[in-house]
Amino acid sequence: MGEVNKPSSFTIPGDHINLLEALGMAGDMTVYGKRDNVLIIREQNGQRIMKRLNLNQQDVLNSPFFILKQNDIVYVEPDKSKAIEYSPNTRIMPVVIASISAVAVLITAVLRK
Known part of the structure; x- marks a missing residue:
């Protein structure tokens, strides 16, 4: 959702997908997308957990939110x-x-x- 070229819901054929692959499926971010503030919304144990990721930093690859789970929501905020x-x-x-x-x-x- 948000500042991506093709916002939509996607069915993932494999076990999992990472954030960069999901953004690629959505046609990548638009020029207005904030790469330093991508919001992941995940439901765990009946609670919604929100985590903001900075795609400009290498440590984003180590975040547990980098690998997306079923029903995760990715929101790219406009600048x-x-x-x-x-x-x-x-x-x-x-x-x-x-x-x-x-x-x-x-x-x-x-x-x-």
């Missing part, structure tokens, strides 16, 4: 640049600036006459 890009404020700002510029040009034209 801040995507939040800013898709923010309603950033979509409205160009319209506001263009409107102010148009009014300034109109006022200048009227005052010159």
